[in-house]
Amino acid sequence: MAFKVIIIGGGPVGLFLANGLQASGIDYVLFEKRSTIPPSTAFGIFLWPQVTRMMHQLGLLDSLRKVSHPMTGMIHSMPTGELLSSDTNFSKSYKTHGYPVVVTDRGSLAQVLLSGIDKPEERIHTGKQLTNVITRPDRVTVEFADGTSFEGSIVIGADGIWSTVRNQISQYAPDGLFLDNPYQASYQGVFGRAPLLEGITSGQGIEVHGDGWLIQAFPSQKETHLFIYKSIKTTNERVPFSPNVPEELIAEFANVRLTDNVTFKDLWNQRFAQGTANFEEGVVEMWHWDRIALIGDAVLKISPKQGVAANVGMESAACLTNKLAALLQNNPKPTTQEVSKVFSAYQCELEGKVSTWQRLSRFNLDSAVSKNGPRLEAMGAVAARVPAIVSRSFKFERVPFADQNAADMPWVH
Ligand SMILES: Cc1cc2nc3c(=O)[nH]c(=O)nc-3n(C[C@H](O)[C@H](O)[C@H](O)COP(=O)(O)OP(=O)(O)OC[C@H]3O[C@@H](n4cnc5c(N)ncnc54)[C@H](O)[C@@H]3O)c2cc1C
Structure with missing residues (x-):
């Protein structure tokens, strides 16, 4: 069997991963339990320059622009209407990183990500609720509530906060490593x-x-x-x-x-x-086991205050894709141990950064709801750290990107 990634979950991270794997030449199939993608969810989503840059690399930025609006700044006030501060910091993102911070709705984002998929009828399957993952020495089998099953080389659980894939991993891993509710x-x-x-x-x-x-x-x-x-x-x-x-x-x-x-x-x-x-x-202690790995909300939950959780999941998708592409380049049929090493490197590379985002977002929120009015200086200190963290974000290493926008702050990758 040729190497095939099975993605479970068609949320923003699963769909983004699908696009990244495709652009990097890695075969995949995605299963989503809902009957349709996109969802009609009740909230919007911020996309930061690390993601708008990768959307450019994937050829999806023009479509995203049509359904999103660039953020320009923030106004902070008290419940009485008293103005505390007003800034235009978001609009500096173009100059600093070459890419905007945008706000859109999840349905539109999903449509943009779906539009990037080649032959979606072969690769995106809805109405497929994962129930079991069975690992074997050279492959995995996923089973669905409708009685069907599918075989692939590895499983990536992008199935959100109450991940079934995470539950399935726990039957293979030592007791206590994967908690029922890690958050x-x-x-x-x-x-x-x-x-x-x-x-x-x-x-x-x-x-x-x-x-x-x-x-x-x-x-x-x-x-x-x-x-x-x-x-x-x-x-x-x-x-x-x-x-x-x-x-x-x-x-x-x-x-x-x-x-x-x-x-x-x-x-x-x-x-x-x-x-x-x-x-x-919260951040899950272990992100993988055997031929199974977790990504997005299945492995990390960040307070929405900073608006970065999905962005971090999407960046993780780039990191994981890059490592898989490097492995497969000279080794199209990796062993379980070789795959495990890649998953381990993926977790090592990201967990420090993920924890930083998580702590910053929580600190930002606690500072915003303080009893004696918001601690604006503390929130400003969080904001000041963001550009340096953003500039260390990944992109897809195997995908050509000749027309990346110029930026004052150089991208590390
Ligand atoms: C109010 C709010 C505002 C937010 N704002 C932002 C923001 O501005 N910016 C940002 O970056 N993040 C934001 N976040 C966080 C962001 O929503 C999540 O990080 C993001 O949705 C995670 O994407 P995901 O694909 O990992 O998981 P999900 O979006 O949860 O998608 C998981 C998918 O898996 C499917 N699934 C679940 N179980 C199964 C199964 N057994 N079989 C098959 N499919 C399955 C689900 O149906 C779903 O489609 C916000 C969160 C909240 C709550």
Whole structure:
């Protein structure tokens, strides 16, 4: 059997990995449990220059531009409307990195990523809920709830926070290495999508800072993405996404001023999508076992405050793809041990950076909801670290990239 990667999960990270493998000449197939991709999820997504650069490399940046809006800056204020600060830092991203920070919605992102797939009917299979992974010395078999199965060389679990692949790994690995729930939450989240109202400017993010809570509004070209973070007692109870947001959960925010003319309820009352979930955080101790590896939310959860979790997952996809491509170049049928070594190198290369993003994002959030008003200097210190971390991000090493945009801060890779 020729080397074939089985990707489980058609979220942003699984779809991005599919594009990266394809561009790097590695055969793959992707299985998604939902009946369709994309989803109609209730929240937007930030893409940072490390990802917009790779979208350029993959030939997808023009399509992304059509469905996203570049971020320009942030306004910070108190619930009464008192302005604390205003900046244009996001717009500096072009000059610093050659690429923008953009905001889009997940459905549009999925469409862009799907548009990059050659012969999607052969490679993307929906309605396939993974139930079992069986590893053998030279291959893996994945089994689905509909009774079908498929064989490949390795499995990459991009199946999100409650990963079935992670559960399956635990039957092969020593006891205790893969926990049932490796994450915990200290914040509850509410999110929604509402129209653009007068006084809300596309690309200009808004943060309103309360005692133990934060509201974010990120206006894209056609809508406003709303997020509430509310501090809760730390828990590792599983509280999955729910589209039902109880009125009492948002009542206290109704009259919070987002701008001079717009309150939270002005937007919320016109929402066309909503949801609530706990914001889990954590990094799994072990990212792989045997011929199976994990990626994206299946292995790391970062507070959404910084808007980087999916970006980190996508960068991980580049790192993993590069290492697989190097292995396969002279060795088209690697042994389990050789594959394991690649997975181990993938984890080693990324886990320090992932933990840094996770700590920065959490510190940023804790600073934003401080009792005596936000610690803007601390948040500024986090922001100051970001360009250097971004500039160390990976791209696809085996994919030509002659027309990379010029940047003031050189990319390390
Ligand atoms: C409110 C909020 C805002 C956020 N904002 C940002 C942001 O601005 N920027 C950012 O980078 N990140 C953001 N994040 C984080 C981001 O959403 C996640 O990091 C990202 O969705 C992870 O992508 P993924 O593909 O790993 O997992 P998921 O998006 O969870 O996708 C997993 C996929 O696997 C499928 N699946 C699950 N189980 C199975 C199975 N057994 N068989 C087959 N398929 C299966 C699922 O149906 C799903 O399609 C935010 C998160 C939240 C909650």
